[in-house]
Amino acid sequence: MQSPAQPRTLARHLADHVGDQVRLAGWVHRRRRLAALTFLVVRDRSGLAQVVVRDEDVRRQLDGLGEESTIEVRGTVTSADQAPGGVEVIDAVIEELGAPAQTPVVALWRPGLDATLPILLDHAATTWRHPRRQAVWQLAAASMRGFRDTLHRAHYTEIATPKVVAAATESGASVFELDWFGRPAYLAQSPQFYKQTMVGVFERVFDVGPVFRAEPHGTARHLAQYTSLDAELGFVHDHRDVLAALRDCLAGMLEAIGSDAEQAVELLGTRVPEVPAQIPTIHFREALRLVGAPDDEPDLAPEHERALGGWALAEHGSDFLAVEGYPAAKRAFYTHPQPDDPRWTNSFDLLFRGLELVSGGQRLHRYDDYIRALELRGESLAPYETYLDVFRRGIPPHGGFAVGLERWTAQLVGAANIREVTLFPRDLHRLTP
Amino acid sequence: MQSPAQPRTLARHLADHVGDQVRLAGWVHRRRRLAALTFLVVRDRSGLAQVVVRDEDVRRQLDGLGEESTIEVRGTVTSADQAPGGVEVIDAVIEELGAPAQTPVVALWRPGLDATLPILLDHAATTWRHPRRQAVWQLAAASMRGFRDTLHRAHYTEIATPKVVAAATESGASVFELDWFGRPAYLAQSPQFYKQTMVGVFERVFDVGPVFRAEPHGTARHLAQYTSLDAELGFVHDHRDVLAALRDCLAGMLEAIGSDAEQAVELLGTRVPEVPAQIPTIHFREALRLVGAPDDEPDLAPEHERALGGWALAEHGSDFLAVEGYPAAKRAFYTHPQPDDPRWTNSFDLLFRGLELVSGGQRLHRYDDYIRALELRGESLAPYETYLDVFRRGIPPHGGFAVGLERWTAQLVGAANIREVTLFPRDLHRLTP
Numbered sequence: 001m002q003s004p005a006q007p008r009t010l011a012r013h014l015a016d017h018v019g020d021q022v023r024l025a026g027w028v029h030r031r032r033r034l035a036a037l038t039f040l041v042v043r044d045r046s047g048l049a050q051v052v053v054r055d056e057d058v059r060r061q062l063d064g065l066g067e068e069s070t071i072e073v074r075g076t077v078t079s080a081d082q083a084p085g086g087v088e089v090i091d092a093v094i095e096e097l098g099a100p101a102q103t104p105v106v107a108l109w110r111p112g113l114d115a116t117l118p119i120l121l122d123h124a125a126t127t128w129r130h131p132r133r134q135a136v137w138q139l140a141a142a143s144m145r146g147f148r149d150t151l152h153r154a155h156y157t158e159i160a161t162p163k164v165v166a167a168a169t170e171s172g173a174s175v176f177e178l179d180w181f182g183r184p185a186y187l188a189q190s191p192q193f194y195k196q197t198m199v200g201v202f203e204r205v206f207d208v209g210p211v212f213r214a215e216p217h218g219t220a221r222h223l224a225q226y227t228s229l230d231a232e233l234g235f236v237h238d239h240r241d242v243l244a245a246l247r248d249c250l251a252g253m254l255e256a257i258g259s260d261a262e263q264a265v266e267l268l269g270t271r272v273p274e275v276p277a278q279i280p281t282i283h284f285r286e287a288l289r290l291v292g293a294p295d296d297e298p299d300l301a302p303e304h305e306r307a308l309g310g311w312a313l314a315e316h317g318s319d320f321l322a323v324e325g326y327p328a329a330k331r332a333f334y335t336h337p338q339p340d341d342p343r344w345t346n347s348f349d350l351l352f353r354g355l356e357l358v359s360g361g362q363r364l365h366r367y368d369d370y371i372r373a374l375e376l377r378g379e380s381l382a383p384y385e386t387y388l389d390v391f392r393r394g395i396p397p398h399g400g401f402a403v404g405l406e407r408w409t410a411q412l413v414g415a416a417n418i419r420e421v422t423l424f425p426r427d428l429h430r431l432t433p
Numbered sequence: 434m435q436s437p438a439q440p441r442t443l444a445r446h447l448a449d450h451v452g453d454q455v456r457l458a459g460w461v462h463r464r465r466r467l468a469a470l471t472f473l474v475v476r477d478r479s480g481l482a483q484v485v486v487r488d489e490d491v492r493r494q495l496d497g498l499g500e501e502s503t504i505e506v507r508g509t510v511t512s513a514d515q516a517p518g519g520v521e522v523i524d525a526v527i528e529e530l531g532a533p534a535q536t537p538v539v540a541l542w543r544p545g546l547d548a549t550l551p552i553l554l555d556h557a558a559t560t561w562r563h564p565r566r567q568a569v570w571q572l573a574a575a576s577m578r579g580f581r582d583t584l585h586r587a588h589y590t591e592i593a594t595p596k597v598v599a600a601a602t603e604s605g606a607s608v609f610e611l612d613w614f615g616r617p618a619y620l621a622q623s624p625q626f627y628k629q630t631m632v633g634v635f636e637r638v639f640d641v642g643p644v645f646r647a648e649p650h651g652t653a654r655h656l657a658q659y660t661s662l663d664a665e666l667g668f669v670h671d672h673r674d675v676l677a678a679l680r681d682c683l684a685g686m687l688e689a690i691g692s693d694a695e696q697a698v699e700l701l702g703t704r705v706p707e708v709p710a711q712i713p714t715i716h717f718r719e720a721l722r723l724v725g726a727p728d729d730e731p732d733l734a735p736e737h738e739r740a741l742g743g744w745a746l747a748e749h750g751s752d753f754l755a756v757e758g759y760p761a762a763k764r765a766f767y768t769h770p771q772p773d774d775p776r777w778t779n780s781f782d783l784l785f786r787g788l789e790l791v792s793g794g795q796r797l798h799r800y801d802d803y804i805r806a807l808e809l810r811g812e813s814l815a816p817y818e819t820y821l822d823v824f825r826r827g828i829p830p831h832g833g834f835a836v837g838l839e840r841w842t843a844q845l846v847g848a849a850n851i852r853e854v855t856l857f858p859r860d861l862h863r864l865t866p
Contacts, residue, residue: 068826097798099799099801137590159856160577161856163645177611178612194856391531396458428614
């Protein structure tokens, strides 16, 4: 780049510089050669800028610069009612910042993105550049910020947890094994143990990071690595306190989307939900009754969840519904029973538009209760030794939840497959890019 | 807990409630039984509260409640000049929230924490509760927030990157192998490839997350998993733009420490550095000359770094010093050469108080340059195929850096071993807790 002295102007700010000589930098988004001029659209992180080129030398230069080539443009900003944003750049001089780019596999300049999922994913480095794809990720990024900011305001402490562990804490079936200096070790399926431990230190903690599930099936809603937004809080009365914390997180995530990603919401036409001050909550028994399922069903099927989502919208005008009291048999052993009837638990699932988005609840906090719970399930205590010891050290009544970032984003934008909203998905078949 | 109706009062807010009946909740931090009364200190996330118990039944109850048991205390706040914070709680009724805790391996109520490193780490669940340990982590947590907030304000986009990859991007030697549905795969040593790729999408990106190095040696400054604060930015002129971005991040991290962790800084007596508006920068050649090393030394030894740290402080009054221009042979193949002399590179290390804290620099952005760089090193192109293809797709001139969170915190508080500032360290020997 010739002269770093001249500050760069972003596409979005061009309208503030009518009459000025500016320096744009970005990608060749589109070229259209007409008889007497070439329209060049430059894309940068802020949006698109139109450049009108009449000089024959510059037009020939542009002919050799394929879409996605990176360039600098020096020119003069002028008003142009017919141009996007009401301005365009004229008398342009163009400098190439690298070699001309190869032609993208999909036309990024078309408003729609017409590509199969394998194309989207195999060529992620390019396809994420499409404004609609960028917008999707901006919702995800804003959600992470909103989650953290909400918890920071509520005096939660961020923690960083090990992703390699000596034993599987959740279920042993779907865990990745690795070679740890000659010993077997496992990728962490969740930060569950660590966040419970750290409740003993900071009372309220959160962790945003990757978790790993060796799911051997390739469904549209499972990934082998996903981003888990985890929170855990101590000194709760029961799972309703946990649900209230989750409610505030969701509201904060949507607030951040509103402030960081307004353009993205508009471009995608995303229907941003309202989070009720109190999320409508029904008991699992009642949920079964509502969907007409037998009262000994141990879990909700996807079609049940969809029906309940419709019910919550019709009955409460809410995109969110909490189902509490799941049967003990279907929840992790650390789940706190419902005090008045231990067939049920102080746990919940949160449905968002009829899809399970979050699992949470109150956990056991007494050592003896853990021993009893594991014995009742006929599980060996040995793999949980380190975990269990923590509960002899003074852990208050507590609970927590985990939001899957990708599932949240997918449901928010109505993506058919969770891979569409994941930067570089990992699954049974996919280990690149 | 009997009545959730009465709101909880935090220890730090007791002074606002003189004369009131309050509900405290927390840990038994310390008990001192005197002839006519028992002093109870309750610890919660905000600090310590003194409770004076004269009732014989309650005193007997406390005798059975070891330190670290979780309790609720209902009592009346009264002024007491001799008490910490000028208030204490009297006429207390105590409710146990779990079974009495086992006696901690270290006395958490003592101002100092006198324990060997193995004790600290083996009993992390308890030892992190010591106020000095808590304070150390609060500096780390605030630093993460400050890093992200700084970049968010500068319009960087947060990304989430795969932690399992098909090929090692840095050096093949120190990589963990795992079984990915029957295929070999590797834990990511850095998000380098992904952040460069995403510069092609968002121009400016950051990623805070775990990275993995199979370091077979147990030094005081290496971990097998650490938290990497990664940033990458496009459309730079050279590495100096990258260094300026790093400078702002460090300033933001320290600002967040000032606002989130003031108490922690005070308790630890941490000397919080000033970040100069421009970090003093010297060329690698000049650094060798300053420390009296031969001018063909390829790298700086730890004692050289210490000497340079002393020089920066004496000469520039700065705890930070950037050394730029490292010899190409000692930097990763993706490092951009110094345009006027390709023996050197457009890269830098940032020393903080004489210790290398950050590596960064400008990267290659042209496909052909990558091919040449790998060929020059005699490296096969095959494992880099996906990586290299990205540079045919239009990647602007760019660069970035990575701050090791644990190394930063350790140097900030003067910890002798990086494991002291890591919640649950992982290394050659340590896979639990």
